[in-house]
Amino acid sequence: MTDANTTAWALLLLPxxxxxxxxxxxxxxxxxxxLLATGSAGITLVLAALLAAGGESVVETKTFPWIDLGTHxxxxxxxxxxxxxxxxxxxxxxxxxxxxxxxxxxMKDDRGKSRYFAGxxxxxxxxxxxxxxxxxxxxxxxxxxxxxxxxxLIGHWYDKPSAGDAAKKAFLVNRIGDFGFMVGILLVWVxxxxxxFKEIAAALGGIVPAGILHAAVLCIFCGAVGKSAQVPLHVWxxxxxxxxxxxxxxxxxxxxxxAGVFMLARVGFLIEASExxxxxxxxxxxxxxxxxxxxxxxxxxIKRILAYSTLSQLGFMVMAQGLGxxxxxxxxxxxxxxAFFKALLFLGSGAxxxxxxHEQDIWKMGGLRKKTRITFITFAIGTAALIAFxxxxxxxxxxxxxxxxxxxxxxxxxxIAVVVAFLTPFYMMRLLVVAFFGKARTDHASHAREVAxxxxxxxxxxxxxxxxxxxxxxxxxxxxxSPGRHGDFAHLFGHWGLTATVSMVGLIVxxxxxxxxxxxxxxxPLKLPLLKNKFYIDEFYQGIVRIAQDSTAKxxxxxxxxxxxxxxxxxxxxxxxxxxxxxxxxQVGNVQAYAMAFGLGALLLxxxxxx
Amino acid sequence: MESTLTLNHFLLVSGVLFAxxxxxxxxxxxxxxIFMCLELMLSAANLTLVAFSRFHVVEGxxxxxxxxxxxxxxxxxxxxxxxxxxxxxxxxxxxxxTDVGKVNSMKF
Numbered sequence: 206m207t208d209a210n211t212t213a214w215a216l217l218l219l220p221x222x223x224x225x226x227x228x229x230x231x232x233x234x235x236x237x238x239x240l241l242a243t244g245s246a247g248i249t250l251v252l253a254a255l256l257a258a259g260g261e262s263v264v265e266t267k268t269f270p271w272i273d274l275g276t277h278x279x280x281x282x283x284x285x286x287x288x289x290x291x292x293x294x295x296x297x298x299x300x301x302x303x304x305x306x307x308x309x310x311x312m313k314d315d316r317g318k319s320r321y322f323a324g325x326x327x328x329x330x331x332x333x334x335x336x337x338x339x340x341x342x343x344x345x346x347x348x349x350x351x352x353x354x355x356x357x358l359i360g361h362w363y364d365k366p367s368a369g370d371a372a373k374k375a376f377l378v379n380r381i382g383d384f385g386f387m388v389g390i391l392l393v394w395v396x397x398x399x400x401x402f403k404e405i406a407a408a409l410g411g412i413v414p415a416g417i418l419h420a421a422v423l424c425i426f427c428g429a430v431g432k433s434a435q436v437p438l439h440v441w442x443x444x445x446x447x448x449x450x451x452x453x454x455x456x457x458x459x460x461x462x463x464a465g466v467f468m469l470a471r472v473g474f475l476i477e478a479s480e481x482x483x484x485x486x487x488x489x490x491x492x493x494x495x496x497x498x499x500x501x502x503x504x505x506x507i508k509r510i511l512a513y514s515t516l517s518q519l520g521f522m523v524m525a526q527g528l529g530x531x532x533x534x535x536x537x538x539x540x541x542x543x544a545f546f547k548a549l550l551f552l553g554s555g556a557x558x559x560x561x562x563h564e565q566d567i568w569k570m571g572g573l574r575k576k577t578r579i580t581f582i583t584f585a586i587g588t589a590a591l592i593a594f595x596x597x598x599x600x601x602x603x604x605x606x607x608x609x610x611x612x613x614x615x616x617x618x619x620x621i622a623v624v625v626a627f628l629t630p631f632y633m634m635r636l637l638v639v640a641f642f643g644k645a646r647t648d649h650a651s652h653a654r655e656v657a658x659x660x661x662x663x664x665x666x667x668x669x670x671x672x673x674x675x676x677x678x679x680x681x682x683x684x685x686x687s688p689g690r691h692g693d694f695a696h697l698f699g700h701w702g703l704t705a706t707v708s709m710v711g712l713i714v715x716x717x718x719x720x721x722x723x724x725x726x727x728x729x730p731l732k733l734p735l736l737k738n739k740f741y742i743d744e745f746y747q748g749i750v751r752i753a754q755d756s757t758a759k760x761x762x763x764x765x766x767x768x769x770x771x772x773x774x775x776x777x778x779x780x781x782x783x784x785x786x787x788x789x790x791x792q793v794g795n796v797q798a799y800a801m802a803f804g805l806g807a808l809l810l811x812x813x814x815x816x
Numbered sequence: 817m818e819s820t821l822t823l824n825h826f827l828l829v830s831g832v833l834f835a836x837x838x839x840x841x842x843x844x845x846x847x848x849x850i851f852m853c854l855e856l857m858l859s860a861a862n863l864t865l866v867a868f869s870r871f872h873v874v875e876g877x878x879x880x881x882x883x884x885x886x887x888x889x890x891x892x893x894x895x896x897x898x899x900x901x902x903x904x905x906x907x908x909x910x911x912x913x914t915d916v917g918k919v920n921s922m923k924f
Contacts, residue, residue, distance in 0.1 A: 794920035797850075801842055 209256060209264040213284045216252045216294065217333045219245055224326035227319055235318035242322035243305040246298070246329060253298040256291055263287045268339065278394070285339035285402060289537065293336045293467050296544045297460050299670070301329050303663040304455040307552050310660035311451050311559060321361055321449065328354035328456060335464050341390045341400040344468065348386070348428065351461050352379050358456060359448040371444040378441040382431015389424030392417060393475070406474045415479070422475050422482035425468075426489075429526075433465025433519045436493045440743055442516055446508040450555030453508060458515045458551050459544040466519065466540050469526040473533045476526065483527040487610075490524025491618035493517070496740065498628035502635070503736035505729065506565045507554045510636050511547070514591060517625060518543050524622070525606045528613045535605035538675075542598035545674050546590035549667035553584035556660055557640065560653040567636060568728060572645040576653045581641050583664040588637055590671040592630040592712060598675035607704040623707045630715030638723045646727060826867035834860035847904050847914040851897075858893055862886055 223245035227238045268283030284290075305325060312318050331354055334347030352375075360372030394400055396417060397408035429435070434442035445457045456462070469476065469486065476483050497516030504510045518539070525536030558565055560577050574581045590599035603626070610619040645651035655661070722730060738744070833856055840853025869882020908914050 796916050796919070797842055804838060804842065 209259055209286050210266045210284070212252050212256050213266065213286060213337055216249055216256065217284075217330065217337060219249055219252070220326045220329035220333065224323045224330060227323040227326065232319045232323075235322075238319040238322045239309055239312070242326045243302075243309060245326060246302040246305040249329060249333070250298040250302045253291075253294040256286065257295045259286070259291065266339075272342075277398070278400070280342045280400065281340065282343055283339040283401075284337040286337065289467075289470060290336050292537070292541060294333065296463075296541055297329070297332050297336060300455060300459040300544050300548045300667075301325075301332075303667055304451045304459075304548065304552070307454075307555065307660055307663040308449070308451040310657050311555055312449060315449075317361060321358070324354055324357045324361070325452075325455070328358065328461070332460055332464070336467065339402060341393065341402070341405075344471075345383075345386065345390060348432065348464070348468075349383065351432075351464060352376060352383070355379075355445070355456050355461055358452040359445045361449055361452070362447070365447070368447040371441075371447040375441040375445050378438050379431045382427050382429070382438050385424045385427020386429075386431070389421050389427065392421035392424060396421060402471065409474060409478055418475075419479045419481045422472075422479040423485060425472060425475065426482060426486055429465030429469050429523065430489065431465070432468075433462050433523060434493075434516055435465075435489050435520065435523055436496055437742070439493060439497065439516050440739075440746060443509050443512045443739075446506070446512050450508065450551060450558060453512070454548045454551030454555065457512065458547040462515065462519055463522070463540045463544065466522040466526060466536060469523065470533050470537050473526070473530060476533075477529065483529075485527070487524050487527030487615055487618050490520045490522070490527065491621040492520070494520030494524065494625045495621050495628075498625045498632065499736050500739050501632040502628065503729075503731070503733045505568055507557065507567050507570075507636065507640060508551070508565055510567070510632060511550055511554055514550075514629065514632065515547055517629065518547065518591070521603065521606055521622065521625070524618050525609055528606075528609045528615060532606065532609035532613060535602065535609045539599075539602035539606055542590065542602040542671075542674050545667055546587045546597075546599055546671035549583060549587035549664060549671050550591065552660075552664055552667065553580055553587055556580045556656045556664065557584070557653075559656055559660070561649045562652075564647065564649045567640045569647045570640040570645070570650045570653075571643045571727075572641070572650060573653055574641040577655050579655060579661045580664065583661070583668040584641070585637065586668040587671050588633045592633050592715070593626065593708060594712065595709075597672055598670070601675035604704060604708065607708060611704055623711055626708045627711035627715045630712050631719045634716050634719030635723050638720060639726070643725060643727075823867055823871045826863060826870075830860045830863040830867065833857075833863065845915050845917060847907070847916055847919075850916065851900055851904065855893070855897065862889060865889075 223242055227241060231238045231241060264284075264286040266284045266286060268281035270279065270281050272278070272280040274280075305322075308321070308325070312321055315321060328351065331347045331350035335344055335351060338344035338347060356372045356376045359375055360369050362368045363372075390400065393405060396414075397405045399405050399408060431438045442457060442462065446453050448457070476486065494517045497513045497520060501510050501513035501517065504513060522536040522539050522543070525532040525539065528535075557570065557573060557577065557580060560573070560580070561570060564570065586597075590597040593600040593603040607619065607622055607626075610616075610622060645653075735741075837853045837855075837857035837860060840856065841850050844850050844853065865882055866886055869879045869885075872879040872882070904914060907919065911919065913919075
C-alpha cells in the first residue's frame with residue numbers, strides 16, 4: 206500500500222462499499238452496521254495517514270476515463286494528491302472517525318441507526334471525492350453527492366416536520382449556489398478548453414479575456430457561497446442543526462461546509478488571476494463573519510449558537526481565500542484548526558444535550574460544570590480555541606488570517622475581523638457562563654450525568670487536538686499551507702504588532718463583558734429583536750418566494766383551468782359521453798330485436814356476397 | 817311416374833325448415849318454443865350438410881365424412897340442449913316466467 210494511487214482508490218471506495226453493504230446486507234442488524242461504518246472510518250483514517258506521510262510531494266496518478274466526448278471534453282475520475290488534499294483528507298478522516306465513535310454512544314437507541322451510519326459512510330465517500338478530485342466535473346459530482354448525504358442526515362428524524370423542512374431548505378439553498386458553480390465550470394471550460402485543474406492553470410497565463418474570467422470565478426465562488434453558507438445563502442446552516450448532533454459536528458461544522466473553502470483554495474490560481482473576484486470573496490467572507498457573530502449573540506439554542514459561530518469562522522476562511530496565496534494558506538490552516546475545535550464543541554454540545562435529555566435551550570441548563578466535569582473541561586478547551594485564546598490552535602490560525610489581511614492592505618475586512626474577534630469571545634463566554642455556571646434552572650439540568658466513555662473519549666482526543674493541532678509535530682501535512690506560523694513563538698514575539706494587540710484587546714473586552722453581563726442571570730438580559738430574528742433575512746426570502754412563486758402559480762392556475770382543462774380533459778370526456786348515449790339507444794333489452802338485427806345483418810352480408 | 821330426388825329438393829326443404837325456425841325465433845314469446853325453433857334451424861343446417869355429403873361423389877361413393885361429422889354435431893347439440901334447458905329452468909325458477917319480453921333486466 207505504499208503506492209499513493211492505490212491508497213487513494215482504497216480511500217475513495219471503502220466508504221462507498223461500506224455504505225452499500227449496510228444498505229443491502231446489514232440493515233437489520235443495526236449494531237453490526239454501526240461497527241462496520243466505524244471500522245471503515247478507522248481504516249480510512251489509517252489510509253489518510255499513509256497518504257499524508259507522502260508530505261508535500263505531488264504524485265501523478267492515472268486518470269480513469271469516464272465520459273469521452275471527442276477531443277473537446279474528456280472527463281475522468283482522477284486524483285490530485287498534493288499537500289492540500291493530503292492535509293484535508295487527514296482532517297476529514299480524523300474528525301470523521303471520532304464522530305463515528307461518538308455516534309456509537311449518541312445514536313445507541315435510535316430507530317434508524319443503520320440508515321444513519323450508511324449516511325455517514327456515504328458522506329465520507331463523497332467528501333473524499335471532493336478532496337481528491339483533479340478536475341472540476343468530478344469535483345462537482347461529489348459536491349452534489351455531499352449535498353445529498355447532508356440532506357439525508359439533516360432529515361434523519363424525518364417524522365419531525367422541522368427536520369424535513371430543514372433538509373429541504375438546505376438542499377434548495379445549495380441548489381442556487383451549485384447552479385452558479387456549474388455555470389462557472391462551463392465558463393472556465395469555454396475559456397481554457399479544459400476541466401483539469403493543472404491544465405487550466407497552465408492555460409490561464411495566455412489569452413484569457415478579463416471580463417469573462419471575472420464572471421467565471423464569481424460563478425465558481427457561488428458554489429462556495431452555497432456550500433460554505435456565506436451571506437446571502439447562509440440561511441440553511443442554522444436550520445441544518447435539526448439533524449443529529451454528531452452530524453452537525455462532522456458535516457455542518459468541520460468538513461462539508463469547509464468544502465467551499467477547500468474548493469477556493471484548490472482553484473486559488475483562478476482567484477489570483479481575477480482581482481475583482483478576490484475582492485468580492487474577501488468582502489463576502491468578512492460580512493458573513495460579522496453578521497453571523499452578531500446573530501450568535503442573541504440565540505438561545507446551544508446548537509444554533511455554535512452554528513452561527515461556524516458561519517462566522519467560515520466567513521474568516523473565505524475572506525482569507527481572497528487574500529492571495531499567503532491568505533489562502535492561512536485560511537486552509539484555520540479550516541484545519543477549526544475542524545477540530547468546532548467538532549469538539551459540537552460533540553460537547555451533543556454530550557450536554559444528551560445529558561440533559563435532549564434539552565437544547567441554554568437558559569434551561571445551568572450549573573452543568575460540576576455534573577458533567579469531563580464535558581465541561583473539554584467544552585471549555587474548545588471555547589478557548591474558538592475565541593483564539595493565546596497558544597491554543599485557533600489563536601495561531603486566526604492571527605495568520607489577520608496578518609494576511611493586514612499584509613494585503615485589506616483594511617476594511619481587517620477591522621471587521623477585529624470586531625468579530627471581540628464578538629466571538631462575547632457570545633462563547635455567554636454560552637459557557639449560562640449553560641455551565643450558576644445553578645440548574647430545570648429538572649433536566651439538575652439530573653444531568655456524565656456521558657459514557659464512548660462519547661467522552663472523542664471529546665478528550667479532540668480537545669488535545671484543539672490545543673495542540675497548530676504545532677508542527679501535529680500539523681505536519683498542513684505545514685506548507687501556512688509557512689512559519691505553526692506555534693512559531695519567535696515569529697509572534699518578533700512581530701508583536703497591530704494584529705496581536707487588537708485581537709488581545711478584543712479577547713479581553715469580549716470575555717469581561719460577557720462575564721459581567723451574564724453571571725448569575727436566569728434569563729436573557731439583552732433584548733435584541735433584530736439579532737434574535739437574524740436580521741429578518743429568512744422572512745425576507747420568504748416574502749420573495751411568496752411574491753414570485755404565488756404569481757407564477759396564479760398564471761399556471763389560469764392556464765390549467767381555462768386552457769388545459771377544457772381542451773384535454775373536458776372535451777374528450779364530453780365526446781365519450783355523447784358517443785355512449787348514442788349507442789345506448791340500440792340497447793332495447795329485447796332479445797328478439799337483437800336476433801332480428803342479427804338476421805338482417807346476415808341477410809345483408811349474404812346479399813353483399815352474392816350480388 | 818318416376819321422380820328422382822335431387823340436391824335441390826333437399827336444399828329446398830332445408831331452406832323452408834330454416835325459415836320456419838327463424839320466424840319462430842323472431843316471433844314467438846315463449847322461451848321453450850324459441851329454443852325449439854333454434855333447434856329447427858340447426859337441423860336445417862344439418863340437413864344441408866348431409867345432402868351435400870350425399871351428392872358429393874368421390875370414387876363412385878358418397879362422401880361419408882360429412883355423414884360422420886353429423887353425428888358429432890348431433891352429440892354436441894344434445895349437450896347444448898341440456899345446458900340451454902337447464903338455463904331456462906333456472907330462469908323460470910327465479911322469474912316465474914319464460915316470456916322473453918319480461919326478461920330484460922340487462923337493458924339500460
